[in-house]
Amino acid sequence: MSDTPMDSSKRTWLIASGCAGAIGGVATAIPFVSTFQPSERAKAAGAAVEVDISAIKPGEKLTVEWRGKPVWIVRRTPEQVAELSKIENELADPNSERKPGEITPAYAKNQARSIKPEIFVAVGICTHLGCSPGDKFVTGPQPSLPDNWPGGFLCPCHGSTFDMAGRVFKNKPAPDNLEVPPHMYLSDNKLLIGEDKSA
């Protein structure tokens, strides 16, 4: 008898968290369903993925899947683009010189590591041991980050940090910048991930 109130509150919590999980699942599944053109089998084989980027607002990121990997598409704000030129002395490979053609395609070998300065495309996998870094787009002091944090990504596994162009900061476990996958624009708002003009 005395257990009844606890059981009841526990049940309520379980139902609430179940609902939250379901909503989260639906929300994250939508971009995958609505933006993928090829069949499941073609995707598994590594087919290129067409993505409509029109709904990504400045400062937002969309994640899609290509060859089983998360690919991020970030629409950087003008402030985020401007920040890229101010922190180069803190970066391990600011000009993407390492592993030419492997980490950074020729058309993204620039300060923003992208075809268009505002749109950043990267494989969201840390170059250390393969964790997925989290978004840390808010600038300034915060836990686990330096006080002059310019915005970027933080890998939760061993603390590697990357700027808004996926360039790794100096003296971090990750050896390289985040990979920029082959990609090209089919139109202003349509990206093809996995293929480029040179492919």
Ligand code: FES
């Ligand atoms: S896997 Fe990212 S820092 Fe180790």
